[in-house]
Each structure stands twice: as C-alpha cells, then as structure tokens.
Amino acid sequence: xxxxxxxxxxxxxxxxxxxxxxxxxxxxxxxxxxxxxxxxxxxxxxxxxxxxxxxxxxxxxxxxxxxxxxxxxxxxxxxxxxxxxxxxxxxxxxxxxxxxxxxxxxxxxxxxxxxxxxxxxxxxxxxxxxxxxxxxxxxxxxxxxxxxxxxxxxxxxxxxxxxxxxxxxxxxxxxxxxxxxxxxxxxxxxxxxxxxxxxxxxxxxxxxxxxxxxxxxxxxxxxxxxxxxxxxxxxxxxxxxxxxxxxxxxxxxxxxxxxxxxxxxxxxxxxxxxxxxxxxxxxxxxxxxxxxxxxxxxxxxxxxxxxxxxxxxxxxxxxxxxx
Amino acid sequence: xxxxxxxxxxxxxxxxxxxxxxxxxxxxxxxxxxxxxxxxxxxxxxxxxxxxxxxxxxxxxxxxxxxxxxxxxxxxxxxxxxxxxxxxxxxxxxxxxxxxxxxxxxxxxxxxxxxxxxxxxxxxxxxxxxxxxxxxxxxxxxxxxxxxxxxxxxxxxxxxxxxxxxxxxxxxxxxxxxxxxxxxxxxxxxxxxxxxxxxxxxxxxxxxxxxxxxxxxxxxxxxxxxxxxxxxxxxxxxxxxxxxxxxxxxxxxxxxxxxxxxxxxxxxxxxxxxxxxx
Numbered sequence: 001x002x003x004x005x006x007x008x009x010x011x012x013x014x015x016x017x018x019x020x021x022x023x024x025x026x027x028x029x030x031x032x033x034x035x036x037x038x039x040x041x042x043x044x045x046x047x048x049x050x051x052x053x054x055x056x057x058x059x060x061x062x063x064x065x066x067x068x069x070x071x072x073x074x075x076x077x078x079x080x081x082x083x084x085x086x087x088x089x090x091x092x093x094x095x096x097x098x099x100x101x102x103x104x105x106x107x108x109x110x111x112x113x114x115x116x117x118x119x120x121x122x123x124x125x126x127x128x129x130x131x132x133x134x135x136x137x138x139x140x141x142x143x144x145x146x147x148x149x150x151x152x153x154x155x156x157x158x159x160x161x162x163x164x165x166x167x168x169x170x171x172x173x174x175x176x177x178x179x180x181x182x183x184x185x186x187x188x189x190x191x192x193x194x195x196x197x198x199x200x201x202x203x204x205x206x207x208x209x210x211x212x213x214x215x216x217x218x219x220x221x222x223x224x225x226x227x228x229x230x231x232x233x234x235x236x237x238x239x240x241x242x243x244x245x246x247x248x249x250x251x252x253x254x255x256x257x258x259x260x261x262x263x264x265x266x267x268x269x270x271x272x273x274x275x276x277x278x279x280x281x282x283x284x285x286x287x288x289x290x291x292x293x294x295x296x297x298x299x300x301x302x303x304x305x306x307x308x309x310x311x312x313x314x315x316x317x318x319x320x321x322x323x
Numbered sequence: 324x325x326x327x328x329x330x331x332x333x334x335x336x337x338x339x340x341x342x343x344x345x346x347x348x349x350x351x352x353x354x355x356x357x358x359x360x361x362x363x364x365x366x367x368x369x370x371x372x373x374x375x376x377x378x379x380x381x382x383x384x385x386x387x388x389x390x391x392x393x394x395x396x397x398x399x400x401x402x403x404x405x406x407x408x409x410x411x412x413x414x415x416x417x418x419x420x421x422x423x424x425x426x427x428x429x430x431x432x433x434x435x436x437x438x439x440x441x442x443x444x445x446x447x448x449x450x451x452x453x454x455x456x457x458x459x460x461x462x463x464x465x466x467x468x469x470x471x472x473x474x475x476x477x478x479x480x481x482x483x484x485x486x487x488x489x490x491x492x493x494x495x496x497x498x499x500x501x502x503x504x505x506x507x508x509x510x511x512x513x514x515x516x517x518x519x520x521x522x523x524x525x526x527x528x529x530x531x532x533x534x535x536x537x538x539x540x541x542x543x544x545x546x547x548x549x550x551x552x553x554x555x556x557x558x559x560x561x562x563x564x565x566x567x568x569x570x571x572x573x574x575x576x577x578x579x580x581x582x583x584x585x586x587x588x589x590x591x592x593x594x595x596x597x598x599x600x601x
Binding site: 112158 | 460
C-alpha cells in the first residue's frame, strides 16, 4: 500500500496480538462479582503512564467520581482521549494527572494554557470523530481504519493519520491507527454485579470505548439483578466479560448530569471556572477531592441531601431512559 | 417613536442562520452552542419538522423547551428523537452522503473557507491562546454536502491565512483541491454567516464573495472588518433583520440565562427597518 503522506503526531503503535494475549491472560470469563470500592478499582486498574479513555464527559453521564478518585490517588503521566469533552482535561491537568492529550474538543482556559506554556502537557490533534473512530478500530481488533476526512488540514499534519492510495480503487484515502486504551472508565445507568451494563441515551461511544480498552472500570448509578438483565437483553450495552471492576456510585456523574436521573450542578461549574481564573484550583481540589475520603463522603459533606434532591428534581425527563 | 430591538451580535447571527434552514434537508449540527441554537430557532419559528443529527448520536429530536442553562444535560435536547445512537454512527450517515448541510462555528476563516478552531497567535508549539480543537467540525466540513459556518465580523477572524487550518474549506482554492487531498467530491463551504454579512464562494475560483449585508451595516463597514478583500456579488441581497419574537424565543427557551447569547456586543435597531438606532 502506497503511503502518500504521514502526520507527525505521536501515537501508540497498535499491537493486536499483545491485546489478545492480555485478554487471554487477564480477562475473567466466569460470571463472578466484580463489585469493589472506587479506591480498589482505581488503585488496581489505573497505573501511572496509562492511556485513559472515558465516556461520556464531565457534563453528561461522565465518570465524575472516578475522575476524582484518579486525582485523589495522584495518578500521573496519563495520556487521555479528549473526544467530545468539556472541562474534563482542565480538571485532570489541574490534578497533575495528565501529560498528553489527544484532542477532539476540550474546554480550554487558564489551567490548560499555563500547563502548555510550562511544557507540562503535550497535545496531539485529531477530531471528535477521528478519536471515536480510532476506538472503533480498537474495538474491532483491526490495526487501522480508512476514512474520508482530516486530509488537507493542519490537523492531519499534527495527527498520526496517514494518506494512502486505496489499493482497490486508487483513490486518496486517510487512515487512522487503532486506539486501544490501557484503561477506560465509563459511567452507566445500571449494571449487574458481573458487569452487564446498561447505558441509556445517545452516548458518543461507550460500547467502542469499552471493547477497545484493556482494562475497564464501570461506575453505575445502581446495581440491578442479573435476572433483570436477562429479561431484557436488548437493553444491555456492554456484556460482562469486558468489565474488570464495577463501582457503585449513585450521583457518580456529579457535577454533570445523568440523563433520566438528575441535572447538572451549574453552581459547581461556576466554582471550578472561578477557581481557574483566580489561580485557585488547588483550593478547589482540596475542597472537592483531597479533603474527602470517597465519593460518598463528598456527597454527604460537600454536596448535601438538599442539593441532591434539587438535582433530581431538575431532571424532568425519564421517557426514553427508564420508560 | 418606532419600535426598537436591542440584541447582541451573537443573537443576530443566530437569527440570520435560522432564516436559512430548509425543512426538506438534513443537517449535521456541531455540539451544543450557537449552531444548534440557530437550528432550534428555525425549528420553533418556521420548520418544525426539520431533521438534524448531533455528534453524540441523537437523530431528529424534538427538544423539550426551555433547554437547561448552558445547554447542560442531554435529556431535553435529545427529547423525542427518532433514534439514539452514537458518534461513529452519525459520522457514517454523513460519510454516506445523507447530510445536506453541516452547521458549524469557527474562530477564524480564510478566503477559501478553511477555518481554525485550534489556536490564535504564536506558533502551534507555543500558541498565545489555545482553543478547544475541531470537535466534530473536521468530519462535518469534509463529509456534508454543504457547510454553513458561523463567525463574527472582525478583522482578526477574516484573515489571509488562518493560524491553523483545523478544518477544510476549499484548501488552496484550485479546482479539485479537496478531491485531490482525499475528501469526497462536490463538498465544501457554502455560506459564511456573521453578525453583519453573508458570504458565499465563487464557483470557479472558490474565493469568498460578499453576498449580502444586514440592514444595520454597510458594505464599507463589513470590508473594514476583514483582513482580505472578498469578491463582491453583482447584486447584493438584502438580509432580513431579527424579530422580537425570535429574540424572545432565544432568551426564554433556547438559551435561558444567556450563557452564550448575552455575551458580545449589544446594539439597538429599528424593528421595522433594521437600521441602527442611537
């Protein structure tokens, strides 16, 4: 296959056989409970230097509680996929967790600009679609996929994509390498103890991310019976054998919303934004992450029952998710 | 005294774009923001059945208004869709040629409609200001048949050369440039819409062409807010001004709290003529 051009962006070389070997060696085939605390899940399955993917983002059905635990455990040198993200990257950079970011879209601000100036983070350019598609390649167990965009742009030049001559038609085509994250964290509506997971709603790419990842942590609003899963198998989005850990986390998407359950805490966002512009993200992290031992403690001591009830009330739609 | 309207440049652009939405076409709308607001305004005012997809994978929703502040939360904006799927799926719909129009916002645009949403000033390695990146703009601008791009009428936004070509317009403008680069044929930017003007592109040279101006401004003023000289259409179109009803819907239902739409430059126009007042 003739390569016509290559972007200069860094990427991890896909290694399909290493992935298969990892699955053979480490993935649990039996129906066993994988329920564990967030502390155990993050400590066992997130390592310094890992590539981390997640779904959806801090604003909608995101793994808010797992992000905070990753920061609390002071994980370092992560490489993250910022596909369709919001302040996710700013939060993890403020927490000192990230050294590389594959960019689809992210909210930028003082934290990111400062880290970039000081050389603490490096960006590689893709797009929301390209990153999501790279996870699809990873999920299909193939080393790359062809597509018809990125070409002709500086984004291509700063990505790890290649232009090739299609060996069938002779047309110019763009290839992107598969992305198999070391670890993925996904927040779900429901899950059984084995990891059979239900994500409701339009959700970017939870299935692709789950399948592409070597290690997978699911945090869930609630645990449901395996019997309930089996009565409506079509509602299952991720089957159990992909899942390494199940963390029970009601309001785990906080401060983001989980469609069908609760709205986003706008005041919390403004507090984070304010802390960025005043150079006080350390105080923000101390209050919301380091001074509490767990997600549960944060909900009790920092958010409070009154606010949680308000957020539940703010979500007026259940149709399509639970009905 | 005649009636007046007071609005922001952001609201003005949203209204102008909303007038362009066609009910018999499919739209791919980038993220939650001004492009989606423009489409939703059209849907509320004039074309209730218009079909669109968003990047997260909601297909043809009928949103439940009012939307939440800052458009946070998906349940109301994805309400009563015909299908909830994911990003790879809707991107494939565009790749297959189903999406007539892509609807996007850009930070900076050049005369061939190439646009930037990555950084402004300095170099890629050491930018003065880093921005969020393409989001879905690259795939939308590459794969939809026609792209509508929203931006502000400012000299630093209409530049000879964008600081970073995040997403493709007509590249160097030469015939077949997009196809040679590897993009699907017969695609490209169709209109650029600002708070003061509408631009299209010359079919042969692919250069940006002033197509019409809003009633509160003049050709001279628009040209003074561009770093390059666009072509100018032989006959300039009159572009209709917003109405009070449109502004009411934006403020009450689409962007309550004004997170996106209240920021910017406020100005007052005569409701009937659209001319600037005061």
